[in-house]
Amino acid sequence: MEGESIYEADSGDGLGADIISTVEFNHTGELLATGDKGGRVVIFQREPESKNEPYNQGEYNVYSTFQSHEPEFDYLKSLEIEEKINKIKWLPQQNAAHSLLSTNDKTIKLWKITERDKRPEGYNLKDEEGKLKDLSTVTSLQVPVLKPMDLMVEVTPRRIFANGHTYHVNSISVNSDCETYMSADDLRINLWHLAITDRSFNIVDIKPANMEDLTEVITASEFHPHHCNLFVYSSSKGSLRLCDMRASALCDKHSKLYEEPEDPSNRSFFSEIISSVSDVKFSHSGRYMLTRDYLTVKVWDLNMETKPVETYQVHDYLRSKLCSLYENDCIFDKFECAWNGSDSVIMTGAYNNFFRMFDRNTKRDVTLEASRESSKPRAILKPRRVCVGGKRRKDDISVDSLDFTKKILHTAWHPTENIIAIAATNNLYIFQDKVNSEMH
């Protein structure tokens, strides 16, 4: 992988509002959206390839920036509602405009992004600034013509889906029918129609009658990429539930439950915490699911509920450090995971600005670092290694010198090409694979 570009969001206020909280490519990969802790969305657009400058082809540049959510105050509970963007999902493009859904803890918004590159000139009644002309000066009639202008990107909020959630929204997912989408919070999942904002259907509710009995929450959910009736949601106990909306209106009863029995030899007080699934993603084929828990990524076959078909260790050297990680709260970090376009490689983030990629076919894996030092433009990324005692090679990092404040929680993979977007705190890195490498 080559390091290609670095974008740093830094408004300079030092308040941490620029920490990137979500990254998402659109369905063609032409656009890349990021959301941050300050409620802003920045959209990048890929430059079309040109023959004149072959090395500049495919670079992502800022296309539009807008404020999606503002901080709010819940007067009833006397609590702030953060403006941090938890998730962005693109809608499939149906006309010249692009649309995306963005959500904070409580409110989902539908944004329409349009371009304007022409404007009419030559009105009869108005002059160039729009002021009414003195009619006595008008001696002939002209037909206004469209003249090119500097590209203007307009973003407008088209729908606001509010008041649907008592708890914090952690996922949104657009259905393959392109008409509905779902939003999931800690205890409930709602189904919305994209055109209707004052009503939503509750399709999953795991809130116990007595909150004192609560032991499990919903951590992520997603619609199946092809079957509009199927969706999956993951829990804090490490289980996945596949639900079929044809079975009943309320899908509390799962159609399939995917759960791996606990390994008794690895049992500790932290077993449950590290088994909590932080992200679930269907493969592009729709045949598999990818889950991320604290130490591993797992590939599940939809047809097999008893255990995952593949398990990859992300950073097993942390297993002996779980108590410290519990103390500093790092054990609760929610890492995301991603498939490549052909479902042959999976990727996830780790600490020290490391991210990991696993090739499912060759079973080879690599650790790379997203940092300014190692990523000058078009620099080739060097594989990194974490040593766990024993022989230490040059350039290895020891477990104790890992920086746990530098965590890569959000990653995204281009839908068809080997381009990845990595969010490291308030920096966005984009890496491209220009040469045919062994990772294919």
Added chain:
Amino acid sequence: MGEEEGLHQTQLLDTMFVRGLKRKCFDGEEDIEGTLAGIKAIPSYNLQRQSLLDMSLVKLQLCHMLVEPNLCRSVLIANTVRQIQEEMTQDGTWQMINTQSTGQASLDRLVSTDILCRSSREQAEGKHVPGYSTFDKDFEGDQAQDNSETMSTASSVQTPRNLQSNVWEMENAQENKGNFQKSLDQIFETLENKSPNSVEDLFSEVDNSYYDLDTMLTGMMSNTKMGHCDGLETFASPTSTASNSNCKSDLNELDHIVEILVES
């Protein structure tokens, strides 16, 4: 948060070992520097478990009251606490640990447990939780905004102090478990639903009004099991459905609450 907890852990382990023991979490290999006598001492499993329990309880309490705490994190910590407590009850070490830490009872700790405890009524009934052993945290410092709450619970602090010794002497481990369970659930509901101090600000004239709020609303006067969550849930549901609600309606409902309390 890590810093303060680190200090606390050191204090805890220092009471058990000679000073100079470098605190490290009990993860795998211990790299403990020698004590005065040069004896290497690895914290016992019980001690490790206890310090994990303390850490967890502190974590549950230190939820940032400005923004609603992360429910997933709270559930996971609460489950961990339950797990430890169950194991300790099975071991029979639960009672032992309680008697050990009696001497270290401090006002700070009582204040902290009051924050967690839901009702002065329950304290009077002796169902006060015994289980939060030493953490000498400076709660006044941490929760400066809870001054009003500290004052309003000052009256009820005296009672638990007496009850504390009674509770320590309770022989029934099962009852302790029940108390602990109840208080754990209370922690859970507290942090899941509300920040007490905010309501305190509104109703600082009324003693323990926060705890009584839901009994007013739901008319449950005799129920010792505080359905606080349920009370507010019933209250909150009209505003949290899909129908459009705005801040104005929330303020109206707040006025309604004030009316009820003033009338009583």
